Amino acid sequence: MKNKDDKFKKVISHAKEYGYIFQSSEIYEGLSAVYDYGQNGAELKKNIRDYWWKAMVQMHENIVGIDAAIFMHPTTWKASGHVDAFNDPLIDNKDSKKRYRADVLIEDFAEKLNLKAKKEITKAAKRFGDAFNEEEFITTNPRVIRYLSKRDEVLKRMGESLENEDLSDVKALIEELEIACPVSGSKNWTDVKQFNLMFGTKLGATAESAMDLFLRPETAQGIFVNFANVQKTGRMKIPFGIAQTGKAFRNEIVARQFIFRMREFEQMEMQFFVRPGDELKWYEYWKEKRLNWHLSLGINKENYRFHDHEKMAHYANAAADIEFNFPFGFKELEGIHSRTDFDLKAHEEYSGKKLQFFDHELNKSYVPYVIETSIGLDRMFLAIFSSALQNETLEDGSERVVLKLPAVLAPTKATVLPLVKKDGLPEIAREIINDLKYDFNVSYDEKDAIGRRYRRQDAVGTPFCITVDHQTKEDDTVTIRYRDTMAQERIAIKDLRNIIYKEVSVGDWLKKINN
Numbered sequence: 001m002k003n004k005d006d007k008f009k010k011v012i013s014h015a016k017e018y019g020y021i022f023q024s025s026e027i028y029e030g031l032s033a034v035y036d037y038g039q040n041g042a043e044l045k046k047n048i049r050d051y052w053w054k055a056m057v058q059m060h061e062n063i064v065g066i067d068a069a070i071f072m073h074p075t076t077w078k079a080s081g082h083v084d085a086f087n088d089p090l091i092d093n094k095d096s097k098k099r100y101r102a103d104v105l106i107e108d109f110a111e112k113l114n115l116k117a118k119k120e121i122t123k124a125a126k127r128f129g130d131a132f133n134e135e136e137f138i139t140t141n142p143r144v145i146r147y148l149s150k151r152d153e154v155l156k157r158m159g160e161s162l163e164n165e166d167l168s169d170v171k172a173l174i175e176e177l178e179i180a181c182p183v184s185g186s187k188n189w190t191d192v193k194q195f196n197l198m199f200g201t202k203l204g205a206t207a208e209s210a211m212d213l214f215l216r217p218e219t220a221q222g223i224f225v226n227f228a229n230v231q232k233t234g235r236m237k238i239p240f241g242i243a244q245t246g247k248a249f250r251n252e253i254v255a256r257q258f259i260f261r262m263r264e265f266e267q268m269e270m271q272f273f274v275r276p277g278d279e280l281k282w283y284e285y286w287k288e289k290r291l292n293w294h295l296s297l298g299i300n301k302e303n304y305r306f307h308d309h310e311k312m313a314h315y316a317n318a319a320a321d322i323e324f325n326f327p328f329g330f331k332e333l334e335g336i337h338s339r340t341d342f343d344l345k346a347h348e349e350y351s352g353k354k355l356q357f358f359d360h361e362l363n364k365s366y367v368p369y370v371i372e373t374s375i376g377l378d379r380m381f382l383a384i385f386s387s388a389l390q391n392e393t394l395e396d397g398s399e400r401v402v403l404k405l406p407a408v409l410a411p412t413k414a415t416v417l418p419l420v421k422k423d424g425l426p427e428i429a430r431e432i433i434n435d436l437k438y439d440f441n442v443s444y445d446e447k448d449a450i451g452r453r454y455r456r457q458d459a460v461g462t463p464f465c466i467t468v469d470h471q472t473k474e475d476d477t478v479t480i481r482y483r484d485t486m487a488q489e490r491i492a493i494k495d496l497r498n499i500i501y502k503e504v505s506v507g508d509w510l511k512k513i514n515n
């Protein structure tokens with residue numbers, strides 16, 4: 001646990017020190033669970049957003065993107081179910097006065113059982129060596145069976161109680177499992193209550209005429225209310241998708257995990273409209289596609305896992321999360337939901353407008369079913385950033401801190417360094433920058449010894465350092481140093497663009513999704 005905490009603290013301080021993420025309004029002591037992206041953070045975030053947008057919109061003939069407003073007619077949220085059902089079950093500890101999400105307390109308990117089972121499996125694997133049969137061990141070892149069946153039983157009961165709105169049973173479950181407050185250690189809990197997560201605001205100047213609005217808690221509804229507009233003007237045929245990225249707002253109860261759970265955050269969502277009855281086929285398709293998108297970025301696949309939902313949202317008939325191994329353990333990064341025809345039907349009912357598709361092949365109209373892929377941009381940022389941050393011990397025993405961001409996402413692709421601040425070397429460096437800046441984000445650094453400058457770029461995540469030295473003046477060559485391997489090569493200035501392009505071209509990275 002200590003190690004995990006340390007790693008997480010390092011991620012947070014590194015993000016601040018290198019201009020990636022700052023606490024919002026820091027000079028006024030900050031605002032809880034709200035963050036600002038600094039000069040490098042804004043670039044990384046934009047690159048992740050672009051990578052998603054290209055994979056979704058540019059790569060699919062039948063997916064288009066929109067940009068709907070944050071403010072929406074208030075009836076939207078009545079129809080979507082958010083006014084009545086966008087609640088979290090909360091519980092307070094009477095001694096520490098801390099507030100928790102009751103479902104999260106129970107899920108954490110279940111995860112502990114999972115870890116216990118895993119420990120047994122790892123121990124046995126070591127003991128039996130090559131002869132170890134994991135599947136057989138899981139189904140026959142009494143301890144593992146006990147842990148895993150308890151885990152399943154706990155999650156099932158929680159799922160059912162939440163589904164039935166039986167909050168007193170959720171509390172009873174917390175008490176039966178003897179879950180204690182992590183702060184006070186006490187089991188002195190209040191009842192479980194529902195808490196609506198939407199932020200309210202007002203539109204209009206005078207108190208009498210003002211209209212109560214909500215800041216959107218998800219971007220999806222902006223897509224649903226535009227279904228007919230896009231379908232007609234784009235002459236879209238089922239199956240087709242509408243994608244959107246943008247801000248969403250939730251008054252989260254427990255918001256203590258840096259940019260993992262924020263009150264203002266950004267989502268990247270795609271709603272894919274299909275024929276009724278085809279939805280589970282497309283659900284499987286998008287689960288695979290989305291996982292491949294993550295894997296294309298080259299992060300070890302052990303860091304991802306699917307988690308099928310026990311407790312389904314009010315609109316879904318199948319739902320899974322892609323979970324990522326964050327510094328504090330596996331948690332939801334992206335959701336893939338089969339939302340049925342719930343949203344479009346509800347908007348038809350509340351608006352009185354038809355939201356249907358005439359299917360020429362079937363010769364009939366219907367309300368399409370929907371598969372949604374929904375990922376938090378900030379969570380994706382945290383996944384990428386935290387897995388990229390590494391501490392290496394080098395051959396000479398020294399340490400280096402390196403941010404091994406996928407080159408396609410790195411804020412700055414290359415930095416150009418004159419070996420010394422004289423003899424015309426800075427001028428040549430500037431010329432190289434002037435040539436490369438039309439294609440890539442490049443920077444210049446002339447301060448400190450070259451070794452220190454390399455380390456600075458390693459820490460900020462720049463994939464290439466290009467050093468101009470005295471030989472450059474003679475033969476138009478420079479040294480290129482690769483961040484991840486620290487290898488150095490002498491190359492001609494005229495080859496720089498191609499070498500960089502090969503490593504950072506979005507197209508080449510995206511091609512991996514279909515491999």
Ligand code: ATP
Pocket residue numbers: 218250252259260261262263265266267332333334335374375376377378379
């Ligand atoms: P959680 O269970 O963690 O609260 P959720 O199931 O409510 O998440 P969804 O409503 O499915 O999340 O939202 C889709 C995605 O939006 C999530 O997978 C996550 O990446 C992101 N997201 C949701 N809430 C937040 C938040 N408060 N801060 C940052 N990202 C968020």
